[in-house]
C-alpha cells in the first residue's frame with residue numbers, strides 16, 4: 001500500500017495587496033485588491049510505506065505548504081491527498097493518531113510544563129494505552145537519551161535537547177508516517193548525527209515512512225534514497241539520489257595551482273570551444289568545472305601544455321553543488337530543466353478559503 005498519494009495537488013493563496021501611502025491604506029479599507037500566490041501547482045507523487053523521501057527546494061518553493069496539506073493543517077485548493085488512506089483535512093481526529101509531525105521551527109510541547117507532563121498530555125490526545133505508552137517512552141528515553149531532561153520545563157531546554165524531545169513526542173503513539181520539516185535546523189553536528197542515526201534505526205525497525213523537508217543536504221545524503229525537488233511550486237526532480245548525482249554530478253572540478261599568475265581570460269581562451277567553466281580563486285589558483293568527465297584529459301593537456309603548474313587536483317562534485325546547480329537552472333531556464341527531467345524519466349522508466357486555516361495538527 002502507498003503511505004502517501006498525491007494527485008494534481010494545488011494550493012493557491014489569496015493575498016491582500018497593500019497600496020502605498022495613507023491614501024492607499026484608506027482606499028484599501030473600502031476596496032481591497034487581491035493577488036493570487038500559486039504556492040503548489042498541480043503536483044503528483046506517491047510514497048510507498050517504509051520509504052524515507054527527501055523533499056527539497058529553495059525558500060518559497062512550496063515545501064511547507066505541501067507538508068501542511070499532507071498533515072491536514074491546510075485544505076488544498078484542488079487535487080487529491082491520501083495519507084494512510086485518509087483524506088488528511090477531513091478525518092483529522094483519526095488521522096492524527098497515525099502520523100507524527102515535527103516542525104523544526106515550532107514546538108508541539110507545552111512551554112511551561114515539564115517534558116514528561118507534555119508527553120502525558122500527548123498520550124491522552126493520541127489515546128495511547130498506558131502500558132503501550134510506558135514501553136514506548138522507555139525506549140525513546142533510552143534511544144534519545146532523555147532521562148535527564150524529563151523533569152525539566154520545556155522552556156529551559158537547549159535547542160538540541162528540545163529537538164530530541166520533539167522527536168520523542170511525535171513518536172509516542174507509534175505513527176506509521178512521520179513528517180519532518182527542517183528537523184535538524186540550528187543543531188550542532190553531534191546532535192544532527194544522533195538524530196539522523198535515530199531516524200534511520202527507527203525506519204529500519206518499524207518501517208516508518210518519513211517525508212523529510214530540509215535545507216541540509218547532509219540530512220538527505222544520510223537518510224534518503226529518494227528525493228523530490230520542488231521549484232516554484234512544481235516538481236522538477238523525483239527520483240533516486242544516486243540517479244541525481246549520476247545525471248547532474250557526472251562532471252568534475254579540476255583545481256589548479258599555477259607557478260605564476262594567470263588571468264581568467266587566459267585560461268578561458270586555452271579551453272575555448274570546450275564545455276568548461278572557470279573560476280579564479282586568486283591569481284595563482286583556479287578551478288575548472290568540467291560537466292563531461294571524459295573531457296578532462298583534453299582540458300588538462302591544453303592547460304599543462306601551455307602553463308606551468310605546481311599542483312593539480314580533481315574533485316567529485318558533491319550533492320550541495322549539484323543541487324545548487326539545479327536550483328540555479330530551475331529558476332533560470334525551465335525549458336532546459338524540463339528536457340533534462342524528461343530525459344531522466346525516459347531513462348528510468350478551485351481556490352478554497354482565502355485564509356490560512358492553520359490549526360495545531362498535533363493537538364487535536
Ligand SMILES: Nc1ncnc2c1ncn2[C@@H]1O[C@H](COP(=O)(O)OP(=O)(O)OP(=O)(O)O)[C@@H](O)[C@H]1O
Pocket residue numbers: 013014015037038039057058059060061062063064065066356
Ligand atoms: N499563508 C500564506 N499566505 C500567503 N502566501 C503564502 C502563505 N504560506 C505560504 N505562502 C507563499 O507560498 C509560497 C510557498 O511557501 P512555502 O512556505 O510552502 O515555501 P517553502 O518551500 O516551505 O519555503 P521555506 O524553505 O522558506 O520554508 C511562497 O511564495 C509563500 O510566500
